[in-house]
């Protein structure tokens with residue numbers, strides 16, 4: 001039998017079919033095309049599932065279950081999306097609707113939880129009983145697995161690690177607090193930090209000005225990294241500052257959970273060792289378990305964009 005994994009993102013609806021070896025044998029992708037009515041998005045989820053089944057050259061009879069990963073707070077028990085700021089939906093039950101449509105068991109959880117499940121099963125956390133998977137993108141997402149169990153909490157919203165405050169009364173966050181980690185260590189935050197540094201570079205000494213052709217709107221999360229690799233001092237200062245923020249939150253997570261593995265995914269993880277090694281250096285100095293014989297392995301996530309669909313397909317196992 002085969003399983004369907006749906007990664008319902010703010011940009012794309014990505015579907016994969018996995019076989020018993022957890023290999024993806026069929027795929028499809030449709031644009032989420034927001035903003036539009038969720039009924040239309042839902043119709044496209046159904047279409048995308050059929051397209052993936054067709055791509056895998058199997059039939060709906062061969063499917064044992066469907067899993068869906070959603071950006072937002074999801075009650076996995078009831079299958080209700082309590083709230084998703086990306087999808088602009090509240091209190092939406094897609095589990096029962098999909099079960100009616102396909103007559104298969106449907107499982108649903110937060111997308112970062114899916115990534116953690118996938119990394120634990122076939123990615124960076126293979127053989128780890130305790131794993132934290134973090135995703136550095138527009139915000140910071142996280143999935144926490146302790147003693148082989150995904151931690152979901154009373155309302156399914158565990159893992160909102162991006163809203164851990166690292167600077168009391170700091171930068172305002174959309175969640176209502178100030179100083180949340182994701183305002184300092186997400187990809188979005190790094191782009192903002194780059195813009196702020198350039199605003200102070202009155203004599204335009206940085207090569208970033210040339211890279212962006214003096215157009216600040218061309219600054220992305222990777223701009224400072226690119227400049228640093230080309231020997232730019234200001235680029236290095238920006239990355240060094242960003243790295244401290246990132247390491248601060250990672251150290252907090254390690255102090256609280258002591259996972260075997262903490263893996264970093266999302267767009268920023270494409271920087272690989274350039275991002276990872278300086279973070280590890282700071283964490284090694286600051287972690288509470290400085291003298292313990294066992295230490296958390298910090299690494300880059302392995303499954304990249306497939307983590308969401310593989311993890312969603314695995315939801316029938318938890």
Ligand SMILES: [Zn+2]
Nearest residue numbers: 163173175180
């Ligand atoms: Zn927040």
